[in-house]
Amino acid sequence: xxxxxxxxxxxxxxxxxxxxxxxxxxxxxxxxxxxxxxxxxxxxxxxxxxxxxxxxxxxxxxxxxxxxxxxxxxxxxxxxxxxxxxxxxxxxxxxxxxxxxxxxxxxxxxxxxxxxxxxxxxxxxxxxxxxxxxxxxxxxxxxxxxxxxxxxxxxxxxxxxxxxxxxxxxxxxxxxxxxxxxxxxxxxxxxxxxxxxxxxxxxxxxxxxxxxxxxxxxxxxxxxxxxxxxxxxxxxxxxxxxxxxxxxxxxxxxxxxxxxxxxxxxxxxxxxxxxxxxxxxxxxxxxxxxxxxxxxxxxxxxxxxxxxxxxxxxxxxxxxxxxxxxxxxxxxxxxxxxxxxxxxxxxxxxxxxx
Amino acid sequence: xxxxxxxxxxxxxxxxxxxxxxxxxxxxxxxxxxxxxxxxxxxxxxxxxxxxxxxxxxxxxxxxxxxxxxxxxxxxxxxxxxxxxxxxxxxxxxxxxxxxxxxxxxxxxxxxxxxxxxxxxxxxxxxxxxxxxxxxxxxxxxxxxxxxxxxxxxxxxxxxxxxxxxxxxxxxxxxxxxxxxxxxxxxxxxxxxxxxxxxxxxxxxxxxxxxxxxxxxxxxxxxxxxxxxxxxxxxxxxxxxxxxxxxxxxxxxxxxxxxxxxxxxxxxxxxxxxxxxxxxxxxxxxxxxxxxxxxxxxxxxxxxxxxxxxxxxxxxxxxxxxxxxxxxxxxxxxxxxxxxxxxxxxxxxxxxxxxxxxxxxxxxxxxxxxxxxxxxxxxxxxxxxxxxxxx
Numbered sequence: 001x002x003x004x005x006x007x008x009x010x011x012x013x014x015x016x017x018x019x020x021x022x023x024x025x026x027x028x029x030x031x032x033x034x035x036x037x038x039x040x041x042x043x044x045x046x047x048x049x050x051x052x053x054x055x056x057x058x059x060x061x062x063x064x065x066x067x068x069x070x071x072x073x074x075x076x077x078x079x080x081x082x083x084x085x086x087x088x089x090x091x092x093x094x095x096x097x098x099x100x101x102x103x104x105x106x107x108x109x110x111x112x113x114x115x116x117x118x119x120x121x122x123x124x125x126x127x128x129x130x131x132x133x134x135x136x137x138x139x140x141x142x143x144x145x146x147x148x149x150x151x152x153x154x155x156x157x158x159x160x161x162x163x164x165x166x167x168x169x170x171x172x173x174x175x176x177x178x179x180x181x182x183x184x185x186x187x188x189x190x191x192x193x194x195x196x197x198x199x200x201x202x203x204x205x206x207x208x209x210x211x212x213x214x215x216x217x218x219x220x221x222x223x224x225x226x227x228x229x230x231x232x233x234x235x236x237x238x239x240x241x242x243x244x245x246x247x248x249x250x251x252x253x254x255x256x257x258x259x260x261x262x263x264x265x266x267x268x269x270x271x272x273x274x275x276x277x278x279x280x281x282x283x284x285x286x287x288x289x290x291x292x293x294x295x296x297x298x299x300x301x302x303x304x305x306x307x308x309x310x311x312x313x314x315x316x317x318x319x320x321x322x323x324x325x326x327x328x329x330x331x332x333x334x335x336x337x338x339x340x341x342x343x344x345x346x347x348x349x350x351x352x353x354x
Numbered sequence: 355x356x357x358x359x360x361x362x363x364x365x366x367x368x369x370x371x372x373x374x375x376x377x378x379x380x381x382x383x384x385x386x387x388x389x390x391x392x393x394x395x396x397x398x399x400x401x402x403x404x405x406x407x408x409x410x411x412x413x414x415x416x417x418x419x420x421x422x423x424x425x426x427x428x429x430x431x432x433x434x435x436x437x438x439x440x441x442x443x444x445x446x447x448x449x450x451x452x453x454x455x456x457x458x459x460x461x462x463x464x465x466x467x468x469x470x471x472x473x474x475x476x477x478x479x480x481x482x483x484x485x486x487x488x489x490x491x492x493x494x495x496x497x498x499x500x501x502x503x504x505x506x507x508x509x510x511x512x513x514x515x516x517x518x519x520x521x522x523x524x525x526x527x528x529x530x531x532x533x534x535x536x537x538x539x540x541x542x543x544x545x546x547x548x549x550x551x552x553x554x555x556x557x558x559x560x561x562x563x564x565x566x567x568x569x570x571x572x573x574x575x576x577x578x579x580x581x582x583x584x585x586x587x588x589x590x591x592x593x594x595x596x597x598x599x600x601x602x603x604x605x606x607x608x609x610x611x612x613x614x615x616x617x618x619x620x621x622x623x624x625x626x627x628x629x630x631x632x633x634x635x636x637x638x639x640x641x642x643x644x645x646x647x648x649x650x651x652x653x654x655x656x657x658x659x660x661x662x663x664x665x666x667x668x669x670x671x672x673x674x675x676x677x678x679x680x681x682x683x684x685x686x687x688x689x690x691x692x693x694x695x696x697x698x699x700x701x702x703x704x705x706x707x708x709x710x711x712x713x714x715x716x717x718x719x720x721x722x723x724x725x726x727x728x729x730x731x732x733x734x735x736x737x738x739x740x741x742x743x744x745x
Contacts, residue, residue, distance in 0.1 A: 073616050073622070075624050075625070077537065078536055078537055079624055079625055079626060081535075081537060082625060082643075083625055086625075086646060124623055125623075125625060126623075133645075133646030133647040133650065134647050135647055135648070135649040135650075136647070136649055136650065137647075146620070147623060149618075149619055149620065149622075149623075150611070150627050150647070150648045151618055151619050152619075153647075153648055153649060256620075258620070259619070259620065260620055260621060264621075268621055269621075269622065269623065271623045272620070272621065272622065272623050276623070280620075281620050311619065312619075313617060313619060313620070313621070314617055314618065314619065341618065341619070342610070342611030342613075342648070343611065343613040343618055345617070345618055345619075347618070347619060
């Protein structure tokens, strides 16, 4: 597998450009972990031991996992069986082989340890294998970085459609969206930034920000893996702070900010509440602290006619934001609307800056 | 009878073997000539010949081309069938001659053995090309098994069918993978998808489509009552992505995604990214859950939907998907095709062909070859009556 390590270090340098020197030293502490499926298959393991492991892992699912849905709306046994299959695939076990010795990417001891963490500690599957399949991307994730959700894939659909529509209108001056500057605020693993960068034209650029140095380094790693280090710049800092130099230049602003009300964090399924970074989930008292901050601050960075899309906790939050943008910040936005996710939940608020 | 070296018993054994081979091959030739509908072929041939001699033939070039191709095709076939007959008659003559002679002529015997060997190969080839001549027959296959209503018994039955097809695939040395499996609550599976890569896998398996019925003493019922369960089997060709050159208008598709449950978004972390697509004009539906991202599931579901629509179009003799008559697309599972009775007696019987066996254990272990072959022949002779008449 081709793997652009060198490009990765370039991305990290770009993170440490002078304007982002707020926490540069911590970057060295956060060397991103290599996802399981990219490790070398150097652990020779007898097939019989692997079969034994599978039996053990299945038993563990059945004995411990069957009540997750009732405890906290966690995964059911079918989900867990599917995860086990993918776990073994990532670990290097290919069922089509009928060799007696399987070359795994982790030792047998670690295989047991990792699966125990998955079931007993409810460590998210994506942290166990160190990656998440999202759209057509495989993104590295680890503790400290929000695991991208399937719902968020829709934002990319919306952006792609916007760019397509702009192209169809065939006005040469109007390829602003395709060739302009986009910003992904609170990028986490870099999912939105990477998917959008791939949809943009030659001149299009993306700035991806995150307050968390861990997230920034993981995002940088993912950006490097897709060879987008010339298109995506990663900056560390809170919301609009790292954007001082691009005021009124941004043609597209997307964000999946923390939006869960603080008092609901405890009730979340264990994989989320106990393992994912609170920084990426907790949206304050009513969950809207950051979303409102984004709506208020957008005016300072957006170019006239620029587009925005924010993910919310759904329904009430979306309606509130719609009201807010139409009334309180009257005259700033136009064509603001609510877009539903694939489950029919009113998940996104999108619109244009006047 | 004795040969020149006087080695009687050995040569006799050879002769008896040959005689047996000749007898069975004679039967086979007869079968093939019967199922090929020789009389029908000759009638069609005369009709086509008349048409091709018609002065108006070239008024429609495309039609003329088609007619001439069909004529060549039918001529070749009749010739081949005639060759089979003359060859087996040669072999029969040698056998008769040897029986009447005082001694065995080794040269003649060898000649007859050679004829039978080559004829068998030619017959195999003929059968394959005749029986598996559909446009997708050469492709691999995707089998989806769905447990019927009735809970654990039906789910266990679905799992038995899954194993049967996996074993069959492995015995053919095809690359066989269970790509998706949804477990039942107590035992068995709710559904499974098997991908089988190998030449003619689809051609062989396409006849497995339909409802499979089991009758047995329920292992999940303490009273061991007799229980009837059903499972649905669907078969689609496994078409390479780029070969499915069909565009379906976006507005004809109803795409739905699995729900994460609850508030979704950041609240939930589940690996469920299933995608279901319904083709609105026909009501044909597919579901894909085995990929790890929603987009990947959507792409795969779409390519499966296309494969399914192409097959339906072919069955309906429609030249494109737009022409599929939605009302004619039968219920998802289609008709009941086979019964598997475990109790009170043991019998597997195909409803369509009438083929049956009491060796139910072998069938469940993947020995479904006789059923497949019988169905292919059945389908072939059924189609034959209409194929050339259309022109």
